[in-house]
Amino acid sequence: MVSQQRPPYAGSAPGPALARVIVVVVLAALVDVYLFAVPFRAGGAGRIVGTVAVTVAVFVLQLAWVVPRAARFRGAALLLVQAVVAYVDVLAFGTSVGILGLVAGSALLASYALPAVAALGSAALIAAVRSPDAAGAVDSAITPVLGALVVYGLVRLAHRVADLAAARPALTMAAVSRERLRIADELNTGIGRGLDAITAGSRRALDHPEEIDEVLRVARGSLADARAAAAGFRAMSLAPEAAAARALLAAAGIEAEVRAGHEEPLGSAGALLATVLRESVTEVVRQSTATRCVIETAERDGTVRLRVSNDGPPTAARGEEGLADAAARVEAAGGALTTGLGADGRFAVEATIAATPRPVSLPDRTAYGLSVTLLAVVVTGFCVKALLQLPWGVDLAVAIAGMGLIAGLQLRWAVDDRPRHRYALIAAQALLSLAPILWFGATWIGAMGFLAGTFLVALPIRIGAPLVAATMAGTGAMAAALSLGPARIVNYTVSTLVTGLVVYGLVRLARLVHDLRAAGEELARAATVQERLRAARDLHDLLGHSLAAMLLKCELARRLGEVDPARARAELTEVVAMAERARADLRAASGAGEPEMSLETEIESARSVLTAAGVETRVELGHGPLPGPAATVLSTVLREAVTNVLRHSSARQCVITTTSEDGLVTLTVENDGLDPRARRTPPGSGIGNLTTRLAAIDGTLTARADGTGGFRLHARLRPDAEPS
Known part of the structure; x- marks a missing residue:
């Protein structure tokens, strides 16, 4: 059993849908502030209905910038319609100029900076005309600016969440492509040149036998390079060693359990x-x-x-x-x-x-920084709105310090969603939000919105939502206790929810961006590891075998040079052919092509190599035609089995058998020549590689000594199984 931590959004990505829901809820809350104020401002049922209808229309038009299906309507025409409706709402029905912030936010989303500035400027002018004092006018002018920033920030972040989710497959493939180029460069620089030298040297040795020694030297070096490269690629992951360990333990009759809790590579x-x-x-x-x-x-x-x-x-x-x-x-x-x-x-x-550094990362790191910056600006704006109600003096300095601490706590949740002292931070936020009300009165009640935001971002929704409701009720009760009018009581109560939702929206979207980015990087790392492991398998199973076989053939040609020149030339000719095939193996290992192998061809090659090594070989074939993936996997198994016979035994006999029964094809390789008294050693990476290859097409592999000097490798698969 292997337990692996699942990264956030590793499979299907709920991030974009969740981001859009957050944006819609926050925008609805912003508009609700103006809707709840209608009964206290408009006179008569007809005027109330008209004001509500126009205000709702501004909100509906705003949704076109959020909902993907409405993307075709975005542009200057939509912005113009929204602006006309919003100005009718403000000038004809007396709605707060804050609603013009939605128009300015839409203009920013459409990359129309001048219309956005014009909307905010007109809002400030209208606020100045309406307000009897400067502080009130400034407060009213700040509201649309904050609204524009909230609209722009939330919608942009929602778009970035969608972009990150959609881009993950392409970014993962880009990471794999970069890794393939890096692998190809590494392999072609060393092993590729070695293969070229082996090919050229073998051809020269056909007429100049003294060249064989140089070919042998290059072949040994290339084989060592291939094994070192395979080991280096494998070293990025513990998975192959864990697979080999499991196989060794199972062969010894020991139950094995693997629990993986680390990140690769x-x-x-x-x-x-x-x-x-x-x-x-x-x-x-x-x-x-x-x-x-x-x-x-x-x-x-x-x-x-x-x-x-x-x-x-x-x-x-x-x-x-x-x-x-x-x-x-x-x-x-x-x-x-x-x-x-x-x-x-x-x-x-x-x-x-x-842990060593993991150099796999995705481009565009600006989205998370944008979210934190917007949160800082919006929180600062809300704090400034509250501070504008205070006169200059010592009290103002104390209030600024308190608001600064509150703003810092809000940013803390965006930077770290799981701080060690979570409940202590919540308690500090509650104290900073409630205690100053005794000193500053109604001016400080607005800080309750930050407390509501903390409940939403720091606690599970089943706990946070009731606490937010309690915070709203407490805010209304405090406003009533301070003898504020009904309109202000409702405004403070609703604003507590709105501020909390704005904080929650910005923090939650910041986390979504961060989590999706982390998930994308994890997928890219995993894909890079898999690509390196694939290259390691191909190097070991394909190229390693080819180089070992060429080395054996060159050794044989050198020994036959004087006693049987014709046979020596035949062996060298086969080395040249093997080098050509090895070039194809190298391309496959570097990701430039998929290896396609014929089991029949590999069996004849295995017979030739084993016979050249003095091993009596018997072949018994009982399988029919095989599809490409099955033939390639069984050919790779055979290559590894022959390599093990030559490297790990003093075999004199080897039997290669294939059978087909009940829809299953089996390949069995048996040899003698093992010392039953020898210390049992762990299987090499080849067994783990083969186990992985067979598992990909639902096959199985067993490889074990019989205790009497023999060794048996048995592979079984269903030929028509689709690779997973």
Whole structure:
């Protein structure tokens, strides 16, 4: 069982829809302020109905800038209609000039700066005419400015959320493309030149046998480069080592459980932890006393932790040799490795090391900064509106300090949505919102809106919503206790909700932008890791085998040079052909093409290579035609099996068998030549690679020694299975 943390919006993206809902709710709340004021201002039922209808029309026209299906209506004509309706609302029905902020916000969204400035300027002029005092006029003039910023900011952020969600697949593919170019450059620089040199050298050696030594040198170097590159690509992730560990434990009859709690890629940290994992699991298998082994990883505060525990009894032999070397390497990198009994009574090996930088990121980092900046400006504007009601003096300085603290707390929620002392911050916000009312009176009641916003952004909605309702009721009660008129009581009560929703909208959209960006970067990192792992598999399974086979053929040609020149030339001719095929393998490994392999061709190649190595080979084929993916996977399995026969045994006999029964095709490779007394070692990366390849088409792989000197590899798949 592998448990993996699911990134926010990793699958379908609810972000854009949620962003639009937030914007619509906040805009509706803004308009509600003007609607609730209608009964206290308009005279007669007809005038009330007309005012409500026109105000609602301004809101409906505003929705065209939010709803995607209305995008075709956006432009100068829509802006003009909205402006006409809004000015009728203000001039004919006496609605507050604040509603002109919606018009200015629409103009900013349409990139019409001058009309936006004109709308705000006219709002200030009308406010100055209507208001008997300067402070009231300034207050009324600030309201449409804040409204314009809220409209512009919310809608723009909602659009950025949609853009980020829609762009993630393209950005992920761009990350993969960049990684493929990087891989191709790395491989072509080293291995590609080596293949060219092998091809040219083998052709020269057809007529000049003394050139074979140089071909052998280049082939050895290229094989070493391919293995090093595969190991380097694999080192970015613990997944291949975990798969190999699971296979080794299963072969030993030990139940294995993997719990992954880290982010990929791990880079150099992953390479060190892979060594610890390999040595730990090897030791568990060597002791042969455990029945269950748990492999866990976790990542926190820039540190990655690996823990391998088992239920076998601890012995003095544990931790020696390989683990000691791994511990030294981990400590040299600034980490730590410990062994011993854990709190659960299991023997455990635990390694911790700093996570290496993950250089995968998405472009355009401005959206989150825009959201935080807008929040800061809007919160500051609300604070200024409240402070304008106070006279100059000591009280004003105290009020400015208090409002500054409130504004800072609001920004805190946008920067960090899970602070350590959440409830202490909420309590501080409540104190700063309530206590100054005893000193400043009605002037400070507006701060209750910030408290409502804190409840919405800091607490689950099931808790925050009732608290907001209580805050609104408390605001109305305090306004009544201060002997304010009915119109002001309603205004303060509704404004508490509006301010809270504005704060919530800006903070929530800032988080959506941040989360979607983080999810996009995580998807890009995951795609990059998968691309590197794919390159590692292809290098190991395809190119590694080809280079090993060429090396073997060159060795054979050198030995045959004097005793059988014709046979030596034939072997060298085959090396040239192998080098040409290896070029195609290199293109596949670098992502420039998909490998297409024929099982029949690979079987003949395997027979040729094994025979050249002195291994008696018997082939028994019982399969029919195979589709491309199945043939390619089984051909890759066969390549790895032949490589293992040559590298890890002194085989004298090898049997390659294929069968087809009940819709399943099986490939079996059996060989002798193993020392049954040899220490059991972990499977190489090839077994993990093959397990991954087969699993992609719903196949299975088993590979184990029989205890009497033989080894059997068995692959089974359904030919018509679609790759996943």
